[in-house]
Amino acid sequence: MALHFLADTASTAQPGDDVVLSGAEAHHAANVRRLRAGETVTVGDGRGVWLEGAATQVSAREVVVRVATRTTVDAPTPQLILVQALAKGDRDELAVQAATELGVDRIIPWQAERSVSRWDGKADKALARWRTIVREAAKQAHRAWLPEVAEPVDTAGLTRLMPGVRMLVLEPSATQPLTALDLGADSRGIALVVGPEGGVSPNELSALSTAGAEPVRLGTTVLRTSTAGAAALSVANVALGRW
The missing domain is CATH 3.40.1280.10 (SPOUT methyltransferase, trefoil knot domain)
Incomplete structure (x- = not known):
């Protein structure tokens, strides 16, 4: 299963856009999860947006993900x-x-x-x-x-x-x-x-x-x-x- 990350900028991203992970999220991706350029990942905003794409650049300071698909997941009910x-x-x-x-x-x-x-x-x-x-x-x-x-x-x-x-x-x-x-x-x-x-x-x-x-x-x-x-x-x- 692809690695999953969170980014506020995922909320507005569309297929073809780049989503940038920075700070602790980039460090975790590069140094802890050992993400490599070319790998498929998923990125969400924590509020239902779900993106899938490939990492195009990976470093401890910045990870760039090129979005391939975007879906929106409804919040479960009842809570x-x-x-x-x-x-x-x-x-x-x-x-x-x-x-x-x-x-x-x-x-x-x-x-x-x-x-x-x-x-x-x-x-x-x-x-x-x-x-x-x-x-x-x-x-x-x-x-x-x-x-x-x-x-x-x-x-x-x-x-x-x-x-x-x-x-x-x-x-x-x-x-x-x-x-x-x-x-x-x-x-x-x-x-x-x-x-x-x-x-x-x-x-x-x-x-x-x-x-x-x-x-x-x-x-x-x-x-x-x-x-x-x-x-x-x-x-x-x-x-x-x-x-």
């Missing part, structure tokens, strides 16, 4: 959203990477009550880190749409998202399995809420349920915060016919 609680170590980052590879459309960092990790005073740096992970994972997965990483929310902020989406809280004690829901019948966005290492607190479950969220479970075991979202997204992809 799949991962609400990922902040977690210690790199567990939340692993969750974000896997979710991007599995087709999530939007990611919302959640400062849950039991989150060991706190973004207080370092939210900008942490958010930039998540967005970098998403960008690289989207390129690896050859995705036409780059998932949005939203600003972090607390539980009160999470409840305010309810009117626009169907929110499903992954909770091992729930009686309703995720596999029993008809997700394809809902045209709203579907938000999958994953708690931190200690789980979603009773107060949070109560607040989210009062606001309209539905507790659901995945099987009979308890998954880590780094894997629960990926498992739920896999179920949703099948239910929505994406897979």
Whole structure:
């Protein structure tokens, strides 16, 4: 499969045009992926534009791609959203990477009550880190749409998202399995809420349920915060016919 890259200039490029990759993207193409002139690559803008062409010039400072074809990929509907609680170590980052590879459309960092990790005073740096992970994972997965990483929310902020989406809280004690829901019948966005290492607190479950969220479970075991979202997204992809 051809290597895939992202460039804002891909948005307006047409067959016969040259698209230039520069900065970190050119360095990655030339020095990390070992791209060579003449190789076929794909380039996107992360917003549905998909170009295919051949590299005509390759250096660590600049890579030039001559566009052969252009297509536009529609955004998937309904939108799949991962609400990922902040977690210690790199567990939340692993969750974000896997979710991007599995087709999530939007990611919302959640400062849950039991989150060991706190973004207080370092939210900008942490958010930039998540967005970098998403960008690289989207390129690896050859995705036409780059998932949005939203600003972090607390539980009160999470409840305010309810009117626009169907929110499903992954909770091992729930009686309703995720596999029993008809997700394809809902045209709203579907938000999958994953708690931190200690789980979603009773107060949070109560607040989210009062606001309209539905507790659901995945099987009979308890998954880590780094894997629960990926498992739920896999179920949703099948239910929505994406897979």
